[in-house]
Amino acid sequence: MIYGEGHRDRCLSDTEIAALVSESLGRADLDGKKVLIVVPDHTRTAPVGLMFRSIFESLSGRAEALDVMVALGTHPPMTEAQINERMDITAGERREKYKNVGFFNHRWDDSNALMEVGVISEEEIDRLSDGLFRMPVKLTVNKKIMDYDHVLIVGPVFPHEVVGFSGGNKYIFPGIAGREIIDFFHWLGAVITNPEIIGAKWTPVRRVLDLAASYLPVERSAFCMVVKGLETAGLYYGKPEDAWSKAADLSDSLHITYKNRPFHTVLSCAPRMYDDLWTAGKCMYKLEPVVADGGRLIIYAPHVDEISYTHGMILDEIGYHTRDYFRKQWDTFKDYPWGVLAHSTHVKGIGSYENGVEKPRVEVILASAVPEQRCRKVNLGYMNPADIDKKTYKDRENEGILYVPKAGEMLYKLKR
DSSP states (O other), rough: OOOOESSSSSHHHHHHHHHHHHHHHHHHHOOOOOOEEEETTTTTTHHHHHHHHHHHHHHHHTTSHHHHHEEOSSSOOOOOHHHHHHOOOHHHHHHTTTTTOOOOEOOOOGGGGGGEEEEHHHHHHHHTTSSSSOEEEEEEEEEEGOOOSSSEEEEEEETTTEEOOOOGGGGGGTTTTTTHHHHHHHHHHHHOOOHHTTTTSSSSEEEEEEHHHTTOOOEEEEEEEEEEEEEEEEEEESSHHHOOOOHHHHHHSEEEESSSSOOOOOEEEEOOTOOOHHHHHHHHHTTGGGGEEEEEEEEEEETOOOOOTTHHHHHHHHHHOOOHHHHHTHHHHHHHHHHHHHHHHHOOOOOOEEETTTESEEEEEEEESSSHHHHHTTTTTEEOOOOOOOGGTTTTTGGGEEESSHHHHHSSEEEO
């Protein structure tokens, strides 16, 4: 059963959210259980702090233990101060009121922090991927989940370039998973391509991660949120698959902006929560569908000075390319991390590779603190952000120029 509510025309107050959390968890069988809350890092807009405090008030004195793990995927670990900010608590509150709550970063790159929970067979992968892949996929996950009786997922749902809509079991796989499923998950989405997947509810990638989650030997439930700006339009609680489905339907109606025409120039402004191109790449993913053939998309991110804090060296080596560039030279690239290859193709966008010539559909230009030489090295265009006057891009849609002041979460598509 699903508890919660959502609205297209209004947002929930903090009081309503706290009441929904209390009512939902009041019906849940969590008394005397050890509960691990899994939350996104700072690269996802959501009232995580309010949710944490509301969950704590509801379960304090009921649950035997209540801890938090940040679902980083392959993002860098968060500092104690960053976690406090994400949870909207002070250092003093953490020492006193929440002194019995453990706060953990996921460690995807530490084999000692992981455990295997199963293997999806090659026959299942063939079926789930609609014949795109036929290979077994090992499922590893943060082994701390074995210290708990219940995993409570708390996170927002948005259109997503790899899975269609984010949220639900995605905070487990790949959120707190190991490299094998992370790489396969991302490359499967890349092979299908961002324009085909993003904003689609049921995708082969969603089928894979939902099946992966069924291998977990721990109970699961989820609070799935739908955020509108900085407020919350919807909140649903129940089994992760069911809560996510309700949230995805509301996200579809709130997070997709339809345009009547494609644009030859898009200025896509990255918010500060994206601190490298690995995360700011969403400014391309969410706008790619409305860029005209041969057009250009500018990722305006003056605060970004790094390609990827985790994978920068690999990206310096392979660069940014279309899917076909890698697939048609697979023997050269198959041993690189597939998740990094996927990111590369998502930022570069779709295109072709024939007779040694690559032709991206869109020119992607980075206007950031990453030096021009490095941008050229990784096969991206460059503009000096100091030379960009954002005002000159505003209110010019009738000229084929689109200005997006906060890109990365709202999907833009063409009307059919």
